[in-house]
Amino acid sequence: xxxxxxxxxxxxxxxxxxxxxxxxxxxxxxxxxxxxxxxxxxxxxxxxxxxxxxxxxxxxxxxxxxxxxxxxxxxxxxxxxxxxxxxxxxxxxxxxxxxxxxxxxxxxxxxxxxxxxxxxxxxxxxxxxxxxxxxxxxxxxxxxxxxxxxxxxxxxxxxxxxxxxxxxxxxxxxxxxxxxxxxxxxxxxxxxxxxxxxxxxxxxxxxxxxxxxxxxxxxxxxxxxxxxxxxxxxxxxxxxxxxxxxxxxxxxxxxxxxxxxxxxxxxxxxxxxxxxxxxxxxxxxxxxxxxxxxxxx
Amino acid sequence: xxxxxxxxxxxxxxxxxxxxxxxxxxxxxxxxxxxxxxxxxxxxxxxxxxxxxxxxxxxxxxxxxxxxxxxxxxxxxxxxxxxxxxxxxxxxxxxxxxxxxxxxxxxxxxxxxxxxxxxxxxxxxxxxxxxxxxxxxxxxxxxxxxxxxxxxxxxxxxxxxxxxxxxxxxxxxxxxxxxxxxxxxxxxxxxxxxxxxxxxxxxxxxxxxxxxxxxxxxxxxxxxxxxxxxxxxxxxxxxxxxxxxxxxxxxxxxxxxxxxxxxxxxx
Amino acid sequence: xxxxxxxxxxxxxxxxxxxxxxxxxxxxxxxxxxxxxxxxxxxxxxxxxxxxxxxxxxxxxxxxxxxxxxxxxxxxxxxxxxxxxxxxxxxxxxxxxxxxxxxxxxxxxxxxxxxxxxxxxxxxxxxxxxxxxxxxxxxxxxxxxxxxxxxxxxxxxxxxxxxxxxxxxxxxxxxxxxxxxxxxxxxxxxxxxxxxxxxxxxxxxxxxxxxxxxxxxxxxxxxxxxxxxxxxxxxxxxxxxxxxxxxxxxxxxxxxxxxxxxxxxxxxxxxxxxxxxxxxxxxxxxxxxxxxxxxxxxxxxxxxxxxxxxxxxxxxxxxxxxxxxxxxxxxxxxxxxxxxxxxxxxxxxxxxxxxxxxxxxxxxxxxxxxxxxxxxxxxx
Numbered sequence: 007x008x009x010x011x012x013x014x015x016x017x018x019x020x021x022x023x024x025x026x027x028x029x030x031x032x033x034x035x036x037x038x039x040x041x042x043x044x045x046x047x048x049x050x051x052x053x054x055x056x057x058x059x060x061x062x063x064x065x066x067x068x069x070x071x072x073x074x075x076x077x078x079x080x081x082x083x084x085x086x087x088x089x090x091x092x093x094x095x096x097x098x099x100x101x102x103x104x105x106x107x108x109x110x111x112x113x114x115x116x117x118x119x120x121x122x123x124x125x126x127x128x129x130x131x132x133x134x135x136x137x138x139x140x141x142x143x144x145x146x147x148x149x150x151x152x153x154x155x156x157x158x159x160x161x162x163x164x165x166x167x168x169x170x171x172x173x174x175x176x177x178x179x180x181x182x183x184x185x186x187x188x189x190x191x192x193x194x195x196x197x198x199x200x201x202x203x204x205x206x207x208x209x210x211x212x213x214x215x216x217x218x219x220x221x222x223x224x225x226x227x228x229x230x231x232x233x234x235x236x237x238x239x240x241x242x243x244x245x246x247x248x249x250x251x252x253x254x255x256x257x258x259x260x261x262x263x264x265x266x267x268x269x270x271x272x273x274x275x276x277x278x279x280x281x282x283x284x285x286x287x288x289x290x291x292x293x294x295x296x297x298x299x300x301x302x303x
Numbered sequence: 304x305x306x307x308x309x310x311x312x313x314x315x316x317x318x319x320x321x322x323x324x325x326x327x328x329x330x331x332x333x334x335x336x337x338x339x340x341x342x343x344x345x346x347x348x349x350x351x352x353x354x355x356x357x358x359x360x361x362x363x364x365x366x367x368x369x370x371x372x373x374x375x376x377x378x379x380x381x382x383x384x385x386x387x388x389x390x391x392x393x394x395x396x397x398x399x400x401x402x403x404x405x406x407x408x409x410x411x412x413x414x415x416x417x418x419x420x421x422x423x424x425x426x427x428x429x430x431x432x433x434x435x436x437x438x439x440x441x442x443x444x445x446x447x448x449x450x451x452x453x454x455x456x457x458x459x460x461x462x463x464x465x466x467x468x469x470x471x472x473x474x475x476x477x478x479x480x481x482x483x484x485x486x487x488x489x490x491x492x493x494x495x496x497x498x499x500x501x502x503x504x505x506x507x508x509x510x511x512x513x514x515x516x517x518x519x520x521x522x523x524x525x526x527x528x529x530x531x532x533x534x535x536x537x538x539x540x541x542x543x544x545x546x547x548x549x550x551x552x553x554x555x556x557x558x559x560x561x562x563x564x565x566x567x568x569x570x
Numbered sequence: 571x572x573x574x575x576x577x578x579x580x581x582x583x584x585x586x587x588x589x590x591x592x593x594x595x596x597x598x599x600x601x602x603x604x605x606x607x608x609x610x611x612x613x614x615x616x617x618x619x620x621x622x623x624x625x626x627x628x629x630x631x632x633x634x635x636x637x638x639x640x641x642x643x644x645x646x647x648x649x650x651x652x653x654x655x656x657x658x659x660x661x662x663x664x665x666x667x668x669x670x671x672x673x674x675x676x677x678x679x680x681x682x683x684x685x686x687x688x689x690x691x692x693x694x695x696x697x698x699x700x701x702x703x704x705x706x707x708x709x710x711x712x713x714x715x716x717x718x719x720x721x722x723x724x725x726x727x728x729x730x731x732x733x734x735x736x737x738x739x740x741x742x743x744x745x746x747x748x749x750x751x752x753x754x755x756x757x758x759x760x761x762x763x764x765x766x767x768x769x770x771x772x773x774x775x776x777x778x779x780x781x782x783x784x785x786x787x788x789x790x791x792x793x794x795x796x797x798x799x800x801x802x803x804x805x806x807x808x809x810x811x812x813x814x815x816x817x818x819x820x821x822x823x824x825x826x827x828x829x830x831x832x833x834x835x836x837x838x839x840x841x842x843x844x845x846x847x848x849x850x851x852x853x854x855x856x857x858x859x860x861x862x863x864x865x866x867x868x869x870x871x872x873x874x875x876x877x878x879x880x881x882x883x884x885x886x887x888x889x890x891x892x893x894x895x896x897x898x899x900x901x902x903x904x905x906x907x908x909x910x911x912x913x914x915x916x917x918x919x920x921x922x923x924x925x926x927x928x929x930x931x932x933x934x935x936x937x938x939x940x941x942x943x944x945x946x947x948x949x950x
Contacts (some may be wrong), residue, residue, distance in 0.1 A: 015482045022395060024449065025385045031405040032448045041425055089534060096496045105314040112311070121315075122561050130320050131552050134533070135545045139325035142332060142537045149328050182322070205559065216364070240412020242512055247533065257414045261512075264418060272513030274422070277415050294405070296480050470672035471640055474660045476687035476738065486686075491679045 012096070037281075039112065039126035044071055081259075081276075085283065088256040091170070092238035097175035099185040099234050100227065107189035107226075108219075112198065129183040137176055137247055139284035144172050144248070172248035177238055186235075187232035192226025193219075225294060232291040236284055256280055309341055326549055333546035335539060350543035358445075359528060360544065367525040369509055370439060375503035381447065382454025382503075386492075386494035387484070389455065390462040408452040417516030420445045424517060437519030445517045446507040453506065454499035461495035494563075501559065505552075591616035591774055592637075597646035598798075599632050606632040608798035610646070614791075619768050619775045621785040623744060624795035625821075628719075630778045632796070634744050637776065650741055661690070666735040673728045674719040680706075680730050681715040685898050687738040692877045705733040707778040708767065725756050732764075736771065745777045761787050779791035782822050786810070794818050815950035819868050826915040827873070827948075828867045832859050839942055842867050851887050853945035868950040871918040875942035876905060876930060881939040888939040891915075893930050905930070907938055 020285060045067040075081045109123045144166040145150045151163040166172055185212040196219070220227075242257035250256070256276065264273035337344025355362060355453055385405050399547065424441050424495070469491070473483045489496075511526040518524065523531075532541050558562055578798040592614040603773060606629045612869040614620045622630045635641045637648060637658035647656045655663050666687070675683050684705055688698045706712045706926065728748070735743055748764065749757045753791030766790060779785050785792050786806040793803045794817075802809060813819035814896075828851060842851045842865060851867045859865060862887045874882070882890050891907040894914065898921075899926050905917040917938060930936055 011419070016478065018392065020304050020393065021384050022388055024399075025381045025388070025405075026397070028381055028399055028451075029401075029448070032420065032423070032444060033404055033416075035410060036416075036423040040415075040419050043422060102314070102318055105311050106318040109311040109315040120558075120563065123321070123556070124319060126327070127553060127556050127558075130505050131326065131549050132526065132545075133330070134511050135508065135548060136325065136530055138529070138537070138541065138545060139329045140535050141533070142328055142542075145323055145537060148537075149332075179325070180320070182318075187418075199464050211411050236410040237412050240414045243530070257412065260418065270422075273418065277418050280412065281415060284412070291410065292406060293380045295406075354859065370947075468669045468671050468673040468674065472667070472669055472734075473658070473675070474640075474668045475638060475665075476734065477661045477690035479661055482690075487675060502845070531934060 040274045040277050043067065043271055043280050046271045048269045050272050052181040061094040071271050072279075072289055074272070075275055075279055082256075083277070084254050084259055088253070089283070091167055091173060091177070091255060092235050094174060095181060095238050096185075096231050096234045098174060098178040098262055099182050100231060103182055103185035103189055103226065103230065104223075104227070107186045107193055110186075111191055111193040111196075123185055126185050134243065136180060137244055138174070140179060140248060141167065144175070158226075167248065170249065170253060172244055173253060176248045177241065180244065181234040181238060184233040188229035188233065189226040192223050192229075196222050225297070228294045229291065232287050232294075236287055236291070239284060240280060286303055310486035311516040321566055329542055330546040330549065333542040336540070337539070340385050348538045351547070353540055354543050354547070359523075360525070363523050363525045363528040367520060370443050370524065371448060371504045371507035374443045374450055375500050377443070378450035378454050378503040379500045382430070382499055382529055383458050383489075383492070383496055385451060386456035386458030387488070389459050392486075399518045400448065405452055405455050408449040409456065411449075413510075413512035414516075416449060417445070417513040420448070420513070421516040436521075437517055439517070440521030441517040442514050442522070445513050446503075446510060449513070450503035453502050454496070457502070458495050459491055461492050474516045480498065514564070575677060575828075583876065588802070589615045589632055591651055592617075593647075593648075593649040595635075595647050597636060597648065598644045599629075599636055599641055600644045601917055605798050607636065608644070608662040608797070608882065610800060612800065612803065614774060616651075616766075618773055618790045619765065619777065619788055621777045621792045622795055623780055623782060623785040623792050623821075625780055628795045629798040630780075630795050631746060634746055634776070634778045638665055638744055639663050639744070643924065645863070664741040666738055666740040666742075667744040668728075668731050668735050668746065668748060669811050670748075670750060672731040674722075674727050674730050674734075676719050678718075679715070680711060680717050680719075680722070683719070683730055684733045684737055687734060691738070705737045707911065708736075711734045724751055725760065728752070728760070732767070736767070736773070739771075740773065740776045742776060745775060747779055747781075748777060749779070749781065757784070764788060786822075794821060796821075803825065811946075811947060813934055813948070814867070816866055816868075816948050817950075819946065819948060822918055825868045825946075826871065828913075830865065830867060832861050832863045832865055835861060840947065842947075846909075846911055846913045847887075847889055848888075848913075849889055851945065852885075853856055853947050854941040854943045859949065863949070869915075869940050869944055869948040871904070871916040874915070874917045874940045875939050876907070876917055876919065877935055877937045877939065878930070878934075880937050883939075883941075884943055886939040887945070888937055891936055891938050892938060893932055893934045896928070896930070903929070907936070909938075919922060 047068055047070070094224060106125075110118055110125070113121060116199070141148070145151065146163040146165065146167065148167075150166070151160075154160050155163065200212050200218050200222070204218045205211065209217060240257045240260075242261050245253055245255045245258050258274045260273055263269050263276060267273075332343075334345055334346050334348060336347035336349070358522060385401075389405065394548075420441070424437060427433060455465070465488075470483050470487055473487050474480070478486060509526060510524075511530055514524045514527055517532075518527065529541060529544065532538060572641040579706065590613040591750065592612070594610060594612040594614075597607055598605065599612045608629070610633060612639065624630045632641060638645050639655075639658060643656065647654055649655065650664060653664075655665070674685070678686070681702055685698050685702050688701060693701075702715075708714055709732055711726060711729055712723065714726060719730070722730065726946045728751070749760055752760055757820070761784065764775075777785070777788060783914075786809075789806055791803060791805050792809050794801045794809065796817060799848075801813045804812075809818065810822055819825045819827070828847045830840075830842040830847070830851065832840055833843045833850060834841040839854060840859060842853065844851055844867065847867075853867055855892075889909055891909045893905060894908045895906040898903040901921060902918050903921055905919075907915050907917055915938065
């Protein structure tokens with residue numbers, strides 16, 4: 007029930023207006039600007055794109071940028087590769103994260119609190135530093151290779167840095183907490199007696215898992231997957247530091263297009279395309295969260 | 304049951320090892336005497352000493368801390384307002400848009416938010432001549448914008464579980480609606496607000512991509528500095544810096560957790 | 571209006587209209603299609619301890635919230651002491667509420683909680699301190715003034731809630747299921763405390779409850795509510811002994827009901843042929859009934875006698891039966907009797923004599939009987 011406020015009280019209006027305006031100006035409006043710039047031509051000027059209205063007041067827009075994106079094979083490959091990598095990271099996080107979340111949810115309350123803390127702690131530690139840490143491990147003369155050579159498993163260092171493999175490790179490492187936390191929240195709410203009841207009624211452990219645990223954990227799974235997939239799609243730092251020069255992902259492409267090529271309109275259209283691809287998962291996430299909130303209220 | 308527990312247990316062990324071994328190795332190697340970061344050359348603390356002599360790092364760190372505390376405070380204020388609106392206020396025009404705008408920054412890829420804000424600042428510069436030099440102000444605005452989404456979500460979930468009859472009781476005793484927010488609501492969600500502030504602070508301190516987009520020449524945040532060094536590979540002085548940061552944050556987080564547990568058990 | 575002043579023989583209780591303190595007229599509350607409160611009218615006198623009794627979902631809590639100001643009525647008006655308060659927000663009404671969950675502010679100690687309302691009225695500090703002291707004494711929490719709510723028991727928290735509401739000297743105190751959260755012993759104790767406090771301060775109490783025992787003990791008058799409407803309003807004795815409908819008769823306590831048709835209407839009594847009873851039942855006929863009309867004769871378990879032999883008094887209604895079940899409750903014994911017609915009725919009697927022998931045993935053939943004036947004639 008709302009705070010029974012006479013609708014339209016002044017302080018109420020101000021409280022709504024302040025964050026609303028802020029978000030509108032600093033979040034929504036910029037998207038409009040990206041759209042506008044994506045419809046412009048690049049020029050050598052400051053800023054490097056043609057203005058919306060040209061000299062005699064007409065609209066000067068072009069869809070060249072979008073056409074280029076849609077027809078250029080390189081871009082298509084990049085988008086698809088980004089989707090593929092983000093999806094793989096999502097699956098890896100799920101495979102590792104689900105059992106971990108399950109284990110934490112089943113632990114006794116005191117241990118649980120500590121375990122959760124240990125999951126969250128890396129999240130608080132700079133993300134950049136964590137990626138950096140992997141650089142030290144995966145290097146040709148890094149810890150892992152040194153160890154393997156010392157033990158005698160290999161003679162030559164395995165090339166791990168600057169490969170897709172390194173990117174997957176980096177993505178999984180960084181986004182694992184994002185998967186575990188919503189999963190844990192859902193699993194913790196679940197009545198653990200249900201699995202026992204199923205087994206009592208004749209279901210084997212595996213069947214009980216698929217029949218009972220998995221369906222009930224689904225809202226958490228969806229939330230976790232989307233919380234990994236959506237930001238991973240636009241990852242820049244991880245591919246840059248851990249990936250090879252030929253591993254082009256959308257985040258990197260956007261950055262380079264903007265800062266290196268100084269082609270703002272093209273970069274903007276890359277962003278718009280990425281947004282369009284992400285709209286579906288974002289709306290899906292919002293709906294799923296709303297449904298979940300209703301179900302538990 | 305036993306077999307499943309063993310499987311889950313081993314995954315847990317593997318998972319935590321996966322999370323912490325990289326951090327441990329950084330800390331270990333920060334005491335490495337050799338200039339080649341990953342080849343062990345003996346124990347030394349010289350890299351830590353060098354850290355404190357490095358002007359660039361200190362400037363970058365100071366800038367990051369200023370930005371983080373300012374944006375965290377603003378984000379907490381705006382985010383709390385947003386949380387209150389989402390839960391306690393009735394329907395108003397543009398409510399769905401507002402909810403959408405609150406949630407979206409949480410998942411938006413950083414390159415997009417960074418790019419969009421930079422373009423905004425450039426356009427504003429053209430139109431009204433502000434902001435001039437991109438730096439502290441623009442980065443703070445950017446951080447406030449995405450952090451307030453996190454604070455709003457935290458405050459919102461705390462408000463949802465709060466007993467509404469407390470606010471009704473205050474109203475019944477003669478408290479006007481605005482006063483209720485200050486007398487009752489805010490004191491009771493204070494822990495959530497503090498958690499939100501800490502989260503916003505950390506997010507700001509850690510942000511690289513968005514800061515890179517919206518900063519200007521001469522304003523380099525700590526992550527930006529680290530990134531510029533790290534691009535070239537693993538270096539021992541960054542190892543030391545990293546270890547220091549890991550240590551400080553770990554201590555802070557554990558302290559916060561400890562305090563939270565103690566206050567809970569006192570109830 | 572003190573309970574002792576009631577004329578218990580006079581069945582239609584409300585005092586003359588000039589004493590009406592709360593006047594509720596035509597109050598309705600709809601939530602979309604659902605009508606929670608349906609055109610309710612009520613007069614409550616000054617100093618009454620009035621209960622609204624009903625099962626869950628009957629609308630009583632909604633009505634209370636409308637009185638407190640947390641819900642705006644879809645229609646109707648409420649007047650308190652001559653002033654129309656319908657449009658006033660909760661913080662401007664001379665009404666205070668004791669919430670079911672007590673709603674004690676967890677971040678303030680007992681003293682601050684109690685003083686809160688006075689602070690909002692901008693009473694000066696010295697007076698606040700004095701009144702808080704008085705209140706703490708009244709609810710016997712003097713030693714607890716510094717404590718925080720999480721250091722109090724349920725009963726103590728309730729007293730804080732009560733003190734907090736009373737200190738403002740409201741014209742009306744609303745209580746939402748005040749005894750629901752308390753265990754039996756505490757409930758009995760609190761019942762009497764509430765009644766004493768109300769007597770001493772003279773404040774009009776309106777209590778909402780689903781517990782009939784609570785309503786019967788506490789109240790000067792009760793309103794039985796169902797599906798948003800009042801079915802009957804009157805003092806406890808009237809509701810119990812003279813229910814006006816099958817619902818009310820059944821809702822309060824236990825009752826045995828016999829359906830039948832009026833066979834004879836006399837000067838004082840009527841006769842009803844009832845297949846369920848297996849015989850003709852005589853009852854005091856103070857309703858307008860006609861021969862052939864379907865009515866219900868209702869008798870309370872404690873008004874029925876069990877005898878081993880046919881009763882002497884010819885006036886009494888008498889029916890043969892068999893003891894189907896019996897239960898010993900310490901102060902009472904309860905019996906389930908199967909009549910010849912197959913109908914089960916309940917009889918209760920006080921255990922006046924102290925003995926290890928039971929009066930009757932299972933399967934005993936007995937007679938049940940009651941006086942005609944013990945029976946209630948129900949036409950609704």
